[in-house]
Amino acid sequence: MNWIDIGALDDVPLRGARVVKTRVGCVALFRTAETEIFATSNTCAHKGGPLSEGIVHGRHVTCPLHNWVWSLETGEAQGADEGRIATYPVRVEDGRILIDGARLASRSAA
Numbered sequence: 735m736n737w738i739d740i741g742a743l744d745d746v747p748l749r750g751a752r753v754v755k756t757r758v759g760c761v762a763l764f765r766t767a768e769t770e771i772f773a774t775s776n777t778c779a780h781k782g783g784p785l786s787e788g789i790v791h792g793r794h795v796t797c798p799l800h801n802w803v804w805s806l807e808t809g810e811a812q813g814a815d816e817g818r819i820a821t822y823p824v825r826v827e828d829g830r831i832l833i834d835g836a837r838l839a840s841r842s843a844a
Contacts, residue, residue, distance in 0.1 A: 735823065736835040743829050746771065751786040751795070756838060761822060762786040763831060764795055764806050771831055772806035773822040779804075780817060 746752045746765040753776055754761045762776040762785050772793070776786050783799030793806045803812040809821040823834040 737832040738835040739830050740833050741831050743771065743826050743831055749790045751790060753786045758838065764790050766790060766793060771824050771826055773824045773833055774806060774809060775820040778802060779819050
């Protein structure tokens with residue numbers, strides 16, 4: 735894996751999100767109550783809503799447009815909804831968030 739430093743852990747609020755702009759589109763970073771960090775596409779697969787503006791609860795985010803719930807771990811829609819959003823490996827090292835650059839580069843443009 736090719737780890738890229740994309741910011742400080744403290745830049746993402748607890749139970750909140752931030753957007754990182756990349757050459758292939760926007761990635762949403764989510765921080766859970768347990769201080770875990772997840773990275774996904776910022777675009778809801780249902781109607782294209784901005785997931786970073788959704789509600790973070792547990793290891794899920796609810797889209798602000800139509801209330802679809804997405805797993806931050808797997809990217810799968812929860813409940814009766816079907817679909818998947820892209821997820822990206824991230825880790826925290828010395829208070830910095832690192833994302834797998836190789837995985838990010840392999841995605842198609844958003």
